[in-house]
Amino acid sequence: MTLIVDIGHRLGDFAIDASFESAGRLTALFGPSGSGKSTLINLIAGLIRPEKGRIAVDGRVLVDTAAGAFVPMHRRRIGMVFQDARLFPHLSVAGNLRYGRWFTPASERYADMDGVVDLLGIGHLLDRRPAKLSGGEKQRVAIGRALLASPKLLLMDEPLASLDEARKAEILPYVERLRDETKIPIVYVSHSIAEVARLASDVVVLAQGKVAAAGPTGEIMQRLDLLPAEERGEGGAVLDTTVLRHDESFGMTVLGSPAGEIRVPRLARPAGAPVRLRIRARDVMIATDRPEGLSALNILAGTITAVRPGVGPTVEIAIDCNGATVLARITEQSKHTLRLALGRKVFAVIKTISFDSATTGPGLPIEADG
């Protein structure tokens, strides 16, 4: 899938002027509130008609103001999951799920009811009314409803923003399954680094209606300067790892990565399962010699590949550990004392307990025996 967006639009005194291309499995539109993420996704869905510009999905032009083309939303075949679920109150859960099927030509239906119900774990809710569902259940049904319309592209507009942490943790694994087990490309709007780092293959960073940066998640997450101030502490490297084994005696899980083994608190995922690990830059210490007599369990050897000034008296140091980049945020003084410079061989030190469910992600609840 390739999504091409090149849009100029004005809403009151807010102007959006964004241009990007994405071909990722899950593209995150990331930015603080008021950056124009939701407007952009509404433009893609066809809920808003842009003043000028072009939107195309896989070569199919949805909007081209220069050519006077505009495909109305009901003919776009683009699914949308709203922040507020928006289930139809007069239909049961099953009725909501079936709604989009009616309008999908039989030849283009690829989503089957049983598969989607299974994927989202909503089989026990089918006869219920939307009003009787919890926030997390509503959102899962809303995802299922969008999927069953067999969309060519799925848009998710901050689907977790109105949920509490427990509910978020409940839904996230399902979004991961959606990304990994279906073929539908997803555009995911979020202002949370934890969500983006965990879910996205590509990130488009928006600021004040403009695209500040776009690229693969691993690269973008290291650009701490792009992140909104209140989220900057959450920024850091994103590594794709796999579960090697569990260390039951100490309640730990050992993850394998190009940089070496990384020990994190016990994860409820089976050996061999992929885990996307975010290492917050503020959690990484740097040593010039391999430290001994240290409580921290994760010590990764690498080479400094970048030194960038950070916010206030900090510097950001990128360390290449055998192909995987780890980002450290330290004080200007430490950099000076240790004489850290490009090309220097160092060790990145990360405490196991600095990893939590926001950075490792909880596993699927049903796999607790793994």
Add this chain to the structure above:
Amino acid sequence: MNWLLDLTPDEWNAVRLSIKVATVAMLFSLPPGILIALVLARGQFWGKTLLNGLVHLPLILPPVVTGYLLLLTFGKRGPAGAFLAEHFGIIFSFRWTGAALACGVMGFPLMVRAIRLSIEAVDRRMEAAAGTLGANPLWVFATITLPLILPGLIAGSILSFAKAMGEFGATITFVSNIPNETQTLPSAIYTFTQVPGGDDGALRLTLISIVISMAALVASEVLARRVGRRMDIE
């Protein structure tokens, strides 16, 4: 109690006629009522205030004036009346159909108001969600908007029905007071009060009138509650 149920054939006819007239008036008002309510609730156009005023006219004009205007327009020699009679064979003047028209017109503003309010209360984001699922605007209206405004439709219909059951001034002016044809309950009661010894008949019909109106009201409450419980709108 016997004297209450012991209606003369003419009285029975008045009861039946009233129910028929009110039902037809209600059913035929419904489609244009929904349309006008939709236009007033959602439309942005020049002359909206004028249309709104026009719809409300029967509510503020003396019923006799409305009846007379109907006579002028839909009477035998009226422009609309002559046209409909000639092309469709529909005749209103001095027929029960005319009574239904008069009742429908008188109840129309009440119906439109109730439906309009319910349309304005519809969460339009639901309609947008239906659109992203592939429903075109017509389907969105039929499968989302219409079910969501069902309580308003019921309320508007009952108001229209009740108004029709009690309509007197416009009906008698437009189609007169002909037994078995245009003599509805209120006209029949009025006739009884005009003749010596008609008190019993007037009282009987009055009680029946009350019973029918109450039944309609209760039915609408029950229906609305059932719809409301089914939807459980948060």
